Amino acid sequence: MGTRTIIPFGPQHPVLPEPIHLDLVLEDEKVVEALPSVGFVHRGLERLAEVKDFHELVYVAERICGICSFIHSQGYCQGVETLLNVEVPPRAKYLRTIWAELSRIHSHLLWLGLFADAFGFESLFMHCWRVREKIVDIIEATAGGRVIFGSCKVGGVRRDIPNVTLRETKTELALIEAQYNELKQTFLHDNSVKRRTVGVGTLSKEQAYALGAVGPTLRGSGVVSDMRMLGYAAYKDLNWEPVVERGGDCYARTIVRIREVNMSFDIIRQAIDKIPEGPVDVKVTGNPAGEFFSRLEQPRGEVIYYVKGNNTRFLERFRIRTPTFANIAPMVVMLKGCELPDVPVIVLTIDPCISCTER
Amino acid sequence: MSMIETQPITVIDRSELPIKAKELSGEGYRLVQICATTGDETLEVTYSFDREYSLTNLRTILQKSDPVIPSITGSYLAAFTYENELQDLFGIRVTDLAINYNGNFYLTAIKTPFLQKKSSGAA
Numbered sequence: 251m252g253t254r255t256i257i258p259f260g261p262q263h264p265v266l267p268e269p270i271h272l273d274l275v276l277e278d279e280k281v282v283e284a285l286p287s288v289g290f291v292h293r294g295l296e297r298l299a300e301v302k303d304f305h306e307l308v309y310v311a312e313r314i315c316g317i318c319s320f321i322h323s324q325g326y327c328q329g330v331e332t333l334l335n336v337e338v339p340p341r342a343k344y345l346r347t348i349w350a351e352l353s354r355i356h357s358h359l360l361w362l363g364l365f366a367d368a369f370g371f372e373s374l375f376m377h378c379w380r381v382r383e384k385i386v387d388i389i390e391a392t393a394g395g396r397v398i399f400g401s402c403k404v405g406g407v408r409r410d411i412p413n414v415t416l417r418e419t420k421t422e423l424a425l426i427e428a429q430y431n432e433l434k435q436t437f438l439h440d441n442s443v444k445r446r447t448v449g450v451g452t453l454s455k456e457q458a459y460a461l462g463a464v465g466p467t468l469r470g471s472g473v474v475s476d477m478r479m480l481g482y483a484a485y486k487d488l489n490w491e492p493v494v495e496r497g498g499d500c501y502a503r504t505i506v507r508i509r510e511v512n513m514s515f516d517i518i519r520q521a522i523d524k525i526p527e528g529p530v531d532v533k534v535t536g537n538p539a540g541e542f543f544s545r546l547e548q549p550r551g552e553v554i555y556y557v558k559g560n561n562t563r564f565l566e567r568f569r570i571r572t573p574t575f576a577n578i579a580p581m582v583v584m585l586k587g588c589e590l591p592d593v594p595v596i597v598l599t600i601d602p603c604i605s606c607t608e609r
Numbered sequence: 610m611s612m613i614e615t616q617p618i619t620v621i622d623r624s625e626l627p628i629k630a631k632e633l634s635g636e637g638y639r640l641v642q643i644c645a646t647t648g649d650e651t652l653e654v655t656y657s658f659d660r661e662y663s664l665t666n667l668r669t670i671l672q673k674s675d676p677v678i679p680s681i682t683g684s685y686l687a688a689f690t691y692e693n694e695l696q697d698l699f700g701i702r703v704t705d706l707a708i709n710y711n712g713n714f715y716l717t718a719i720k721t722p723f724l725q726k727k728s729s730g731a732a
Contacts, residue, residue, distance in 0.1 A: 289715030462640045462687035571642040579687035
C-alpha cells in the first residue's frame with residue numbers, strides 16, 4: 251500500500267458552479283475512497299409549504315432550480331392535482347410536454363458545454379451554448395421567461411401557445427437540430443473526447459441499480475428506466491422509448507444525453523402535430539387531502555415530489571427527492587479506483603445540480 | 610385521471626425495517642427515497658421502493674421522545690444519504706449506519722430544523 255493522502259475537492263472548484271465537497275483519499279494518484287459532503291447552502295424550501303397556500307407554492311417549486319424549473323413546477327402540480335382529483339385538459343398536458351422537453355434540451359446542451367469545458371475543449375463548450383441559446387429563445391417566445399417559465403399552475407397551464415407559434419417553433423427546431431447534429435459528431439467521434447471518457451468512471455448495470463442511480467447515470471449502465479414511461483402529461487400518446495447505453499462509463503452517460511436531445515426534438519415535433527384544441531386549465535376547488543408521490547423524469551433523472559394534504563390551504567408535508575441526491579452514492583462508487591485528473595470528469599457525468607439538492 | 614399509479618403503504622414496526630428491506634432487495638426492488646414527516650408527538654418515516662415502475666412503501670411511526678431507527682444500509686448502501694438526512698434535519702438517530710456523518714451531512718444554521726415548531730400558516 252502506497253502513502254495515503256487526503257485531498258479536498260470543492261466546495262469551490264473550476265468545474266463546480268455550485269458547492270459540493272469531496273474528501274478524496276489517494277494512494278499516489280489513485281483515488282481509493284471519496285467521501286461527499288453537501289448542505290453548504292441548504293435552503294429549507296420544503297418548510298415554506300407551511301406558510302404558502304398550495305397555489306402559491308407552485309412559484310416556490312419552480313424556483314428550486316434554474317435549469318429544470320418548469321419540470322419542478324409540473325411535478326408539484328401533478329402531485330397536488332392527484333390529491334384534488336383534478337383532470338387537466340388534454341391541450342395543457344401537451345403544452346406541459348413541449349415545455350418539459352425544451353427544458354431537457356437546454357439542460358443537456360448546458361451540460362454538454364460544461365462537460366467539454368471540464369476536459370479542456372473550450373471551443374466545443376462555446377458551440378454547445380450557442381445552440382442552447384436558440385432553445386432558450388424559443389422558451390422565451392412561448393413562455394415569456396428564459397429561466398423561470400411561470401406557466402404551470404394547479405389545474406393546467408397559465409398560457410396557451412398559439413398554433414401559429416407552434417408551427418414556427420417546429421420550423422425553428424428543425425434548423426437548430428441540424429446545427430446540433432453537426433455539433434454532436436465531435437462528442438461521438440473526436441479522439442480527445444474519447445480519451446477522457448471511454449473506460450473512465452465505470453458503473454456496472456448491477457451497481458447502478460443497487461445504488462439507486464437515476465436518469466442518464468442509470469441508463470448509461472444499461473438499465474431501462476425512465477419515469478416518462480409512467481405516461482404522465484402527453485407521453486402516453488407519443489411514440490418514444492428510453493435511451494439506453496451499455497458501457498457504464500463517462501462516454502456512455504454522455505451518449506445517453508446526446509441521443510436524448512434528438513429524442514426530445516422528436517417528442518416536441520410529435521406533440522406539436524398532435525396537440526388538440528381546447529381549454530388549457532380547469533377551475534380548481536377545495537383543498538388537497540391525502541398523500542401522493544409524484545414521479546417525473548427530469549434531465550438528470552427521476553425526481554419525486556411527496557405531497558401530503560390535510561384538507562387545508564397549506565400542505566402538511568412537501569418533500570422533494572432530487573435526482574442529484576440519488577446519484578451521490580453511485581458517484582462515490584464510480585470514483586473509487588480512478589486517477590485524480592479524472593475526478594472532475596466523473597463528477598460532472600452525474601450532471602450534479604446542487605441547487606436542486608439544496609432545496 | 611392525471612395520475613393512475615397505485616402506491617401501497619405498509620405500516621410496520623421499526624424493528625422489522627432491516628428484514629423487510631432485505632426482502633425487498635432480494636425481490637429486485639431499488640430504493641427510491643426515504644422521507645420523514647413531523648407530527649405533534651410523532652415522526653413518520655416512509656421508505657419507497659420501485660420495481661418496473663411500481664412503487665411500494667414501508668412506513669414506521671416513531672415517538673418524538675424515542676426517535677431511533679435501525680439503518681437499512683446493510684441491504685441498500687445508498688440509504689446512507691437519506692439516513693444522514695433524517696439525523697440532521699429531523700433528529701432521528703439511525704443505528705448501524707454504514708457511513709455516518711454524525712450530524713454533519715447538512716450544515717444547517719439551526720440544528721434539526723424540521724423539529725422546530727411549525728409556523729402558524731398565515732401567508
